[in-house]
Amino acid sequence: MGEVLVYVDHVDGAVRKPTLELLTLARRIGEPVAVHLGAGADTAAATLAEHGAAKVLAADLPVFAEYLVVPKVDALEQAVAAVSPIAVLVPSSAEGKEIAARLAVRLGSGIITDAVDLEAGEDGPVATQSVFAAAFTTKSRVTKGVPVITVKPNSAAPEVAPAAGTVEQLAVTVGEKSTGTKVVSRTPRESTGRPELTEAAIVVSGGRGVNGAENFKVIEDLADSLGAAVGASRAAVDAGWYPHSNQVGQTGKSVSPQLYIASGISGAIQHRAGMQTSKTIVAINKDPEAPIFELVDYGVVGDLFEVVPQLTEEVKARKG
Amino acid sequence: MSLRIVVAVKYVPDATGDRHFAEDLTTDRDAVDGLLSELDEYAVEQALQIAEEADDAEITVLTVGPEDAKDALRKALSMGADQAVHVEDDALHGTDALGTSLVLAKAIEHVGYDLVVCGMASTDGTMGVVPAMLAERLGVPQVTLLSEVKVEDGKVTGRRDGDAASEQLEASLPAVVSVTDQSGEARYPSFKGIMAAKKKKVESLDLSDLGIEEDEVGLAGAWTKVDSAAERPARTKGTIITDEGEGGKQLAAFLAEQKFI
Numbered sequence: 001m002g003e004v005l006v007y008v009d010h011v012d013g014a015v016r017k018p019t020l021e022l023l024t025l026a027r028r029i030g031e032p033v034a035v036h037l038g039a040g041a042d043t044a045a046a047t048l049a050e051h052g053a054a055k056v057l058a059a060d061l062p063v064f065a066e067y068l069v070v071p072k073v074d075a076l077e078q079a080v081a082a083v084s085p086i087a088v089l090v091p092s093s094a095e096g097k098e099i100a101a102r103l104a105v106r107l108g109s110g111i112i113t114d115a116v117d118l119e120a121g122e123d124g125p126v127a128t129q130s131v132f133a134a135a136f137t138t139k140s141r142v143t144k145g146v147p148v149i150t151v152k153p154n155s156a157a158p159e160v161a162p163a164a165g166t167v168e169q170l171a172v173t174v175g176e177k178s179t180g181t182k183v184v185s186r187t188p189r190e191s192t193g194r195p196e197l198t199e200a201a202i203v204v205s206g207g208r209g210v211n212g213a214e215n216f217k218v219i220e221d222l223a224d225s226l227g228a229a230v231g232a233s234r235a236a237v238d239a240g241w242y243p244h245s246n247q248v249g250q251t252g253k254s255v256s257p258q259l260y261i262a263s264g265i266s267g268a269i270q271h272r273a274g275m276q277t278s279k280t281i282v283a284i285n286k287d288p289e290a291p292i293f294e295l296v297d298y299g300v301v302g303d304l305f306e307v308v309p310q311l312t313e314e315v316k317a318r319k320g
Numbered sequence: 321m322s323l324r325i326v327v328a329v330k331y332v333p334d335a336t337g338d339r340h341f342a343e344d345l346t347t348d349r350d351a352v353d354g355l356l357s358e359l360d361e362y363a364v365e366q367a368l369q370i371a372e373e374a375d376d377a378e379i380t381v382l383t384v385g386p387e388d389a390k391d392a393l394r395k396a397l398s399m400g401a402d403q404a405v406h407v408e409d410d411a412l413h414g415t416d417a418l419g420t421s422l423v424l425a426k427a428i429e430h431v432g433y434d435l436v437v438c439g440m441a442s443t444d445g446t447m448g449v450v451p452a453m454l455a456e457r458l459g460v461p462q463v464t465l466l467s468e469v470k471v472e473d474g475k476v477t478g479r480r481d482g483d484a485a486s487e488q489l490e491a492s493l494p495a496v497v498s499v500t501d502q503s504g505e506a507r508y509p510s511f512k513g514i515m516a517a518k519k520k521k522v523e524s525l526d527l528s529d530l531g532i533e534e535d536e537v538g539l540a541g542a543w544t545k546v547d548s549a550a551e552r553p554a555r556t557k558g559t560i561i562t563d564e565g566e567g568g569k570q571l572a573a574f575l576a577e578q579k580f581i
Binding site for chain 2: 011068069070073093094095097098100101102104105106108109110111112113114126130131132133134135136137138139140141142143144145177180181182183184185186187188189196202226244245250251258259269270273276280281282284288293294295296297298299300301302303306307308309310311312313314315318319
């Protein structure tokens with residue numbers, strides 16, 4: 001069985017959930033070898049080992065933080081040279097996709113992005129993708145080079161499968177052209193204490209019907225009662241009511257939670273593209289003709305300012 | 321010296337239409353009307369603003385695509401771009417992102433550039449990988465996913481809003497930039513702009529003009545293969561109630577039944 005490189009997405013050694021999902025998918029096609037760039041490899045190694053990483057290739061150079069994307073591509077390219085893997089899996093984050101894109105050019109490899117599932121096939125890994133605003137499901141594979149595949153969050157349930165997780169230092173030479181874009185400053189986002197939008201099991205979103213930034217508290221209260229993440233439609237974000245980092249839809253995040261609650265969202269194609277693979281969909285909207293009702297498992301036609309607070313109270317009461 | 325800006329754009333099927341696959345599992349371009357990808361309008365807009373700030377600048381809008389893709393170029397020209405380049409060749413049908421980035425890179429080198437501006441992704445393939453691939457192929461800095469961009473004294477600076485942090489970036493020209501839909505609303509073409517666009521130069525190139533072999537592109541030259549495409553089954557019709565004072569409670573009962581509470 002060949003080795004599968006898994007690029008680790010982490011914050012100072014705290015491994016983010018999509019990476020654990022990648023390890024689970026990697027085990028279906030080979031033996032996972034994690035590539036950890038930046039600080040905290042020893043902390044991360046325990047979690048990575050628990051989820052099936054046979055080895056953890058680690059490199060911690062200041063250039064990874066000082067320059068955009070490319071030094072990480074150098075490192076991953078050199079990891080590929082060291083391991084000769086049968087595939088490279090990268091989380092489908094903005095940065096992950098850019099790393100994968102450049103790696104594919106360098107390796108002369110085909111690339112598949114935003115896979116939602118992965119299985120072993122006779123001619124290499126087969127990736128499932130959800131395309132045209134999730135109206136179609138395709139199955140694809142890479143036909144040249146080492147397959148480079150980026151995988152969306154929530155594509156698999158992380159499984160515990162203890163492996164050695166031996167940490168090995170990866171020697172990385174950073175190319176002259178790799179330090180072209182300097183990161184002059186970095187302002188971390190303030191934590192809301194809520195789950196990450198793309199990783200959350202439940203997402204509560206507000207749209208045009210919320211009608212004002214101050215009214216988003218109604219949405220946040222419901223989210224907090226359920227331990228959910230908060231999303232917003234493009235209309236709400238464009239109006240300046242909620243940050244773009246919370247936008248669900250084609251030009252924002254695409255989410256696939258167990259439960260998606262849409263409040264005051266009509267359900268334009270732009271929005272549907274980002275949420276229609278959610279398992280259970282619930283909507284509250286004044287307009288009975290709103291297209292969102294075509295997608296729902298349960299819909300309430302009514303005023304969200306009546307329905308949502310009542311729901312929040314009821315959730316709190318039931319949870320005790 | 322004049323600042324040479326190339327804006328790479330894509331002609332896509334309208335996302336609000338009923339998009340399908342053709343028999344060879346490429347995007348069916350006949351089923352739905354095409355247009356300039358909405359996300360590329362932001363790229364054209366930022367290029368125009370950069371050009372307005374510069375003493376002397378020239379914007380070339382570039383696309384790779386079938387005959388109809390000229391519509392996307394005309395739209396960008398009517399917004400204010402100076403000239404256009406259209407790479408068109410029968411052998412291009414079915415080209416993947418890697419092949420597209422190869423053709424774009426060669427065409428950009430053919431035109432000559434100081435700055436390449438792209439949108440964040442196309443609205444059909446939505447991969448968002450071409451800007452990074454272009455920077456890799458051209459061997460110049462990638463300054464991507466910017467919600468704010470500025471060009472001054474031979475440098476490009478901008479703000480990249482990521483999930484974990486917001487970053488301020490800086491690179492020397494020449495460079496490849498991509499801008500998000502947060503970079504600023506794109507202008508509408510004026511009547512004057514539409515009339516002027518009709519007289520602007522659109523250069524047509526084929527693969528041989530760019531020194532690209534046919535087998536490097538197209539469906540046969542693609543390094544990925546789509547084996548199947550299935551329409552997602554319609555969701556089963558759910559329960560819809562009208563709130564008569566107890567809507568929130570009824571919804572809570574549904575969520576409890578589904579074990580969410």
